Amino acid sequence: MRKSPLRITRARASVAAVLLRHEHPLSAELVFRQLIGDGEDVSLGSVYRILKQMEDEGLVQRERQVSAGGVKAVYAIPDDAAQKRSYVFHCDVCQRRQRIADTSLAGQLANVATLEGYALPAEIVIPARCRTCKPGT
DSSP, X not given: OTTSSSOOOHHHHHHHHHHHHOXXXXXXXXXXXXXXXXXXXOOHHHHHHHHHHHHHTTSSEEEEEEETTXXXXXXXXXXXXXXXXXXXXXXXXXXXXXXXXXXXXXXXXXXXXXXXXXXXXXXXXXXXXXXXXXXXX
């Protein structure tokens, strides 16, 4: 948070602390309940605003979680390793490689891997066929 333009406030630090205490992403409502349980004086609206500000600065990652109740946004602190990991499409015909620059994808894959107990390598190669080599072109 020190590297972002956001001022470090007690509320922002408390939200970050709640997210860091949990291995899995949390909804804003769960973050709010944790803060109330910790004795913090904060509103649910403030939690949503703080999470949005932190997401805009890349400090928090928002994902969509599907459950029986519908789709809900959940939040997590991105894994540093996920930010350094590279994802590459590799054409199985011409051997062309194209790096994928999507930090959201990187964070989501890292979170799922952690939840399921998998360790991801530094480079993830996705076999594919480029537009030049795909049939019908």
